[in-house]
Amino acid sequence: MDRLQNHSRKFASGKNLVFQGQSDQILYIVHSGWVCSYKLQPDGSRQIIDFQVPGDLLGLRNVLFNICxxxxxxxxxxxxxxxxxxxxxxxxxxxxxIAIATFWSASREEAMVVEHLVDIGRRGATERVAHFLLELGARLTLVGLGSKVGYDCPLTQFHLADAMGLSAVHVNRVLRQLREDGMVTFRNSHVTFDNYDRLAEFAEFDPSYLDQEGPLLQ
Amino acid sequence: MDRLQNHSRKFASGKNLVFQGQSDQILYIVHSGWVCSYKLQPDGSRQIIDFQVPGDLLGLRNVLFNICxxxxxxxxxxxxxxxxxxxxxxxxxxxxxIAIATFWSASREEAMVVEHLVDIGRRGATERVAHFLLELGARLTLVGLGSKVGYDCPLTQFHLADAMGLSAVHVNRVLRQLREDGMVTFRNSHVTFDNYDRLAEFAEFDPSYLDQEGPLLQ
DNA sequence: CGCCTAGTTGAGGTAAGTCAATTCACGTGG
DNA sequence: CCACGTGAATTGACTTACCTCAACTAGGCG
Incomplete structure (x- = not known):
């Protein structure tokens, strides 16, 4: 797998790696930093599909598709x-x-999108944001960048809003409520779990969909 | 591919093929009838992820996962x-x-889930339902079960509600509005496009994510 | 110092939810 | 053949979660 990675690149923050509609057939592995994939609506609003953190594959979804x-x-x-x-x-x-491992990785990515769908479709704003912060924490913990205490999180409240299908104003209110309830604090680019267990119970967080076991190889 | 299909089965309507949490490693190809995959919430509500119609693969998402x-x-x-x-x-x-073709199929499935995510996250109820009816129409047209005139659709308004992240009552109101506006009629298990172009414009429907071209093989 | 972006808070509006009543289609048993 | 039960669709009245607009604060940086 290492031999495949023939070219290392660096990008500044807030830059587009791929434009919607473009047909670049490139796959990336993230080494450091955060990335997001999103869809723009004709009315200018956008929906963030998911975030990629170190260790994640990037662009798998459109490798086989003619247009991104x-x-x-x-x-x-x-x-x-x-x-x-x-x-x-x-x-x-x-x-x-390797094909099977890549397929597993794609399945995991899809499982996260599915959970995201449930998040937006069936959870109230507060549970939704709580669930999302927990998911990020679990993913970062897997790569050694987080724990049940907290993690560094460079997202703005606008990112959060675009991801959760909420307005930035409402995200702000929700974060305040979670903070005042003593469950989680999102501030200064850092997430602190003030009471991890209560938060997990509140958000009904079940990390099994992240399938931390790895692929089931024959 | 045909040789893989060693066992044909028939199921009655409203039956569970796979229970949430079960770990059956079985893949199906749908020959006739409609199926849906969903996630149940602890509070009893459910979110339908997508529907499978004839020609679709079923269960691809959890083939490599330890638990469904x-x-x-x-x-x-x-x-x-x-x-x-x-x-x-x-x-x-x-x-x-075959692996690549299967991978393409999985990518297409994920693209539909992503579009579904955008639907729920960023579109109003009316546009959302309109978009969804158009997507179903496009998919069914591909397998010869629909056209721009309409298609048979066995879903209840409850199915629609569970899929769209809406209440059944609101789905009913939205369907009435779409009908009275002369765009689409959903009635007696049949969808009739009263004005396909206007509906497509209203819902900002762009079917490119269905990638009707097939996999880009090397 | 002033500008810009991110965050914060309030007031008021609206889309969608809940609860509840009614109708309709359909099947089933007396 | 009709009474009855059941699940789906329909509609109204009322509630609520979230949005929009708008004002203001706090940091970072040329």
Missing amino acids: DHGIETVTTVKVSEIIVSDLMDTFKKYPR | DHGIETVTTVKVSEIIVSDLMDTFKKYPR
């Missing part, structure tokens, strides 16, 4: 490695196990 | 073929092209 149906933007400065798709395809042919 | 993170339920009586996952994996090793 969503944009990708850096949240912070970001270091990534490029993977040429045709190289990856060749590797699949030689090492089917 | 969502349930699958028949909407109508349904005929499916079983695919044993270990057979599929063996086939991947022998025919990488």
